[in-house]
Amino acid sequence: MRILLLALILVVPALMFSWPHALIRADQGDIDVTSVKATSLYPVGITFSISAQSSAEIEEVRVYFRNTGRVTAGAYREVEFRAADADSAGSPESNRSIKGEATLSTGLGGGYIPPGTEITYSFEIRDESGAVYRTPDHVALYTNTAFDWEFLTAGPITVLHYGQGSGTRAQLILDAATEALDRMAPVLGFDPTEPVRIVAFQGFQDLFDALPLRMKALQSRVRTEGMAFGDERVVLIDGLNPDYRGITSHEITHLVVAEVTGRANNRVPSWLSEGLAEFGNVDPTSEYRTALDRGILTNHVPPLSALAFFGGSGEDIIQAYGQGLSVVRFLVDGYGESKVAELMKEFRSSLDINRALEAVYGFDQYALDTDWRISNGLEPLPKPEDRKSLRALLPTVTPSPTPPPTQTPTPIPSPTLSPARQPAFTQYPALTPSPTVTSAAPSPTSLPQPSPEVIVGDSAVESSDEPGTGPASPGCSSPVHGTGMFSGDPALLAILTLPLAMLATKRRPRDQ
Structure with a gap:
């Protein structure tokens, strides 16, 4: 009455990085991060938001994230940002003060992340002077915000x-x-x-x-x-x-x-x-x-x-x-x-x-x-x-020849086959509920390297290196009785039923 599913293995060989606690690089210049937060869009995603400023034009912002736990490698996304004082049409006045966000999709396919997952994330900002600043790590708890946990x-x-x-x-x-x-x-x-x-x-x-x-x-x-x-x-x-x-x-x-x-x-x-x-x-x-x-x-x-x-x-x-x-x-x-x-x-x-x-x-x-x-x-x-x-x-069935058409078709009895034996953050202030859960999350930015292989059982499948994409196996369940559905191998079903279908096929008489 149970089932297991395994997910969220983040292995990005080209992008592996350590996660020092509250890292601030020496060449940070005068970049100043004024706010960061993670907003739950359960069940479709998580949005990471940032506001920052610098004396030089900000050229690039990334958000790094990983599952909080035993996994020590992670992935990143490019953050789309614009000038904080941009007009409604999006025309920037200056990129010295910016606001940006990136969304991690969690709802469908390999991107699924279960509620209850903690995600560690941080931002990295680069400006045109060459300064680089990495924010301290933050922890977001991904949950269904409709419930008071x-x-x-x-x-x-x-x-x-x-x-x-x-x-x-x-x-x-x-x-x-x-x-x-x-x-x-x-x-x-x-x-x-x-x-x-x-x-x-x-x-x-x-x-x-x-x-x-x-x-x-x-x-x-x-x-x-x-x-x-x-x-x-x-x-x-x-x-x-x-x-x-x-x-x-x-x-x-x-x-x-x-x-x-x-x-x-x-x-x-x-x-x-x-x-x-x-x-x-x-x-x-x-x-x-x-x-x-x-x-x-x-x-x-x-x-x-x-x-x-x-x-x-x-x-x-x-x-x-x-x-x-x-x-x-x-x-x-x-x-x-x-x-x-x-x-x-x-x-x-x-x-x-x-x-x-x-x-x-x-x-x-x-x-x-x-x-x-x-x-x-x-x-x-x-x-x-x-x-x-x-x-x-399987039993051998030799189909009988089809009789010639008559005004009244003679039914051909079907043989009887003998049955075959089937052998928000830990204090969670920054995990802000979304006011309206949308039906789909914005498409995430693709990671800049090919996905590695993840072995599942005896076969290999492709996996992207971000939360929710690890190998999975079925979960733990009890049967639903009385469904009346065939759940075996379709190929076996075809082999067993094709001879019967051939024997049962009769030509209909032509209209007179």
């Missing part, structure tokens, strides 16, 4: 909540998160000191409105109850869900897995990632185990190699969660908790689950799958190299 903090965890009576539930959420961190620290081998922000929404609709577009598209099949964003160190949950303790602890564990695996996190197979997250669940339900037991009873249990990513129907996904948890428990019960931490460390360097398993346990994923199946009363699957192709497993 309150903050509850203990240790590294802060819960953001709103609404009448939300404080009591926020405390319970904080307790569940703390319990999960304490529980998983020895298992994953980490010290829980990194800051975490949990955004607790008042109901599913408020959570749904905050989800990235690609997750909203999945809600007809699964209902997202929580989502974790590793680089932002943010968890979004439905704070009114009765299973809030389980959701919170599951998502917090996802953040921990992301922390201990680093950039390798997007290569962790879903069976292991979700299995660990459920292992960290402090209030588990029986739904996953029931779904797995049903799969074992009907001999419908896919190999672990097919669970690098979860897919299929809602019931298939729920069973996959149960299978992942069961395999993780099998490893912990048989070899001890400390081995899991070794596995994650090895995976971080090898980026390969087979090599990591062999280095730590002495066996690969197939051998693990075999031993787990035998322990659950299942027959082992053939070795991957001995398995038949999908086409070889």
